Amino acid sequence: MQYLKIMEAINEQIDAGLLIAGNKLPAERKLAESFNTTRVTLRESLALLEAEGKLYREDRRGWFVSPEPLKYDPTYTTNFPAMAREQGRVARSQLLSAKRVPASRRAASLLQLPPLTEVYRIDRLRFLDERPVVVVTNFILPQHFPDLLDHDVTNSLTTTYREQYGVIYSKTRYRVSTTSLLGETAQALRATSGSPAMFVERLNYDQHNNLIDCDLEYWRHDAICIESLATLT
Amino acid sequence: MQYLKIMEAINEQIDAGLLIAGNKLPAERKLAESFNTTRVTLRESLALLEAEGKLYREDRRGWFVSPEPLKYDPTYTTNFPAMAREQGRVARSQLLSAKRVPASRRAASLLQLPPLTEVYRIDRLRFLDERPVVVVTNFILPQHFPDLLDHDVTNSLTTTYREQYGVIYSKTRYRVSTTSLLGETAQALRATSGSPAMFVERLNYDQHNNLIDCDLEYWRHDAICIESLATLT
DNA sequence: CAGTGGTCTAGACCACAGC
DNA sequence: CTGTGGTCTAGACCACTGA
Numbered sequence: 001m002q003y004l005k006i007m008e009a010i011n012e013q014i015d016a017g018l019l020i021a022g023n024k025l026p027a028e029r030k031l032a033e034s035f036n037t038t039r040v041t042l043r044e045s046l047a048l049l050e051a052e053g054k055l056y057r058e059d060r061r062g063w064f065v066s067p068e069p070l071k072y073d074p075t076y077t078t079n080f081p082a083m084a085r086e087q088g089r090v091a092r093s094q095l096l097s098a099k100r101v102p103a104s105r106r107a108a109s110l111l112q113l114p115p116l117t118e119v120y121r122i123d124r125l126r127f128l129d130e131r132p133v134v135v136v137t138n139f140i141l142p143q144h145f146p147d148l149l150d151h152d153v154t155n156s157l158t159t160t161y162r163e164q165y166g167v168i169y170s171k172t173r174y175r176v177s178t179t180s181l182l183g184e185t186a187q188a189l190r191a192t193s194g195s196p197a198m199f200v201e202r203l204n205y206d207q208h209n210n211l212i213d214c215d216l217e218y219w220r221h222d223a224i225c226i227e228s229l230a231t232l233t
Numbered sequence: 234m235q236y237l238k239i240m241e242a243i244n245e246q247i248d249a250g251l252l253i254a255g256n257k258l259p260a261e262r263k264l265a266e267s268f269n270t271t272r273v274t275l276r277e278s279l280a281l282l283e284a285e286g287k288l289y290r291e292d293r294r295g296w297f298v299s300p301e302p303l304k305y306d307p308t309y310t311t312n313f314p315a316m317a318r319e320q321g322r323v324a325r326s327q328l329l330s331a332k333r334v335p336a337s338r339r340a341a342s343l344l345q346l347p348p349l350t351e352v353y354r355i356d357r358l359r360f361l362d363e364r365p366v367v368v369v370t371n372f373i374l375p376q377h378f379p380d381l382l383d384h385d386v387t388n389s390l391t392t393t394y395r396e397q398y399g400v401i402y403s404k405t406r407y408r409v410s411t412t413s414l415l416g417e418t419a420q421a422l423r424a425t426s427g428s429p430a431m432f433v434e435r436l437n438y439d440q441h442n443n444l445i446d447c448d449l450e451y452w453r454h455d456a457i458c459i460e461s462l463a464t465l466t
Numbered sequence: 467c468a469g470t471g472g473t474c475t476a477g478a479c480c481a482c483a484g485c
Numbered sequence: 486c487t488g489t490g491g492t493c494t495a496g497a498c499c500a501c502t503g504a
């Protein structure tokens with residue numbers, strides 16, 4: 001079990017501070033040579049470290065040491081930039097697309113709509129310290145937000161909801177599971193197809209208990225740590 | 234990108250019901266031959282499906298189709314057997330060890346104890362429909378539970394707390410992240426070293442807001458889906 | 467354009483599972 | 486004991502990144 005030894009060796013170098021968060025590792029061929037093994041075996045070790053969240057990969061660019069994960073509290077209404085700022089991180093959002101579309105099957109089922117009902121769909125890519133960490137898709141019920149797309153939808157939707165429409169999130173139903181990144185989502189995150197990911201799904205309700213929108217979030221799994229405090233029922 | 238095509242092909246067979254939850258896939262060499270490729274490439278596809286939670290692996294036993302994940306609500310006090318029963322599943326627990334030990338560094342830090350303070354440590358393996366799905370380690374503050382180990386600690390700790398000591402969970406602080414299974418934990422779950430996993434950490438408080446114990450849970454990641462409803466603050 | 471990572475081949479040996 | 490999965494080797498080609 002050579003690949004476990006290699007994994008431990010790299011792990012130690014990270015813990016010892018020889019490999020610094022955000023830095024790129026040497027080329028695979030060089031690492032393989034220095035551990036006296038082949039690329040296949042070395043890549044097995046690297047994949048393991050990726051699964052543990054110690055390393056991440058940028059497609060065709062190489063392997064990097066993971067920074068601290070962002071602590072993400074799904075019961076907290078503050079938006080992504082605020083959450084990042086509170087933890088001393090720099091956030092940035094990029095709008096991928098914003099349009100009215102017939103609800104996809106998944107969206108219709110989540111929002112309890114008849115198939116093909118029109119909804120807003122907003123796709124955004126979010127960066128943490130200039131690293132792309134999550135692709136967020138929002139499906140929004142248009143009846144609560146006439147002309148939503150005339151406002152800023154790149155940054156905090158919660159702010160636009162509140163300031164333009166007087167709508168305040170009050171309740172959320174969330175679901176967290178693991179999956180892997182594929183296709184456009186992987187590309188947007190500069191990830192290789194098949195990279196491990198954390199999938200967060202949210203249904204959000206306003207102050208009158210109306211279902212308002214849903215979020216589908218694909219996170220680079222090393223970039224996030226779900227954390228919350230709950231009163232038990 | 235052959236491995237993506239193979240992945241999709243197997244995926245379709247699962248969705249079409251040709252491969253049934255819990256069933257074993259054909260041998261890797263046979264699959265590789267039938268997809269006209271080598272084992273290495275085939276295993277790449279299988280690993281991807283494992284990352285997505287569609288398949289799981291039992292060490293040296295082969296690849297199996299994943300059953301529906303258990304919905305796990307960290308804000309719900311019902312114990313594991315009850316949670317499983319409510320979802321029509323059969324739960325079983327196996328005690329791996331129960332003893333008084335000096336707190337590990339991690340445990341001491343979580344429970345805010347000076348290093349090496351004595352605590353109870355209980356390790357359990359839990360099965361869902363006879364499949365081992367999670368290894369749970371509890372570190373318990375002994376001052377609240379004199380002679381705890383004389384009682385049943387294999388099944389529901391919450392029940393023992395309540396019935397023997399009048400202690401009721403009232404608040405929990407939880408954290409969810411992804412990692413990979415290694416060493417004894419992997420073995421107990423019949424998993425290969427490096428299998429992807431969901432890691433849940435909980436700090437539990439009683440009705441007087443005293444910190445009572447903490448949980449460290451390593452889940453086979455395809456066996457669980459975190460799900461909760463939260464009032465926003 | 468050089469070097470790198472992504473992908474793939476065609477083998478091999480071993481230890482273990484399960485008969 | 487047989488077959489299987491776990492691990493590893495020693496290459497190869499291509500498309501892309503980044504200088």
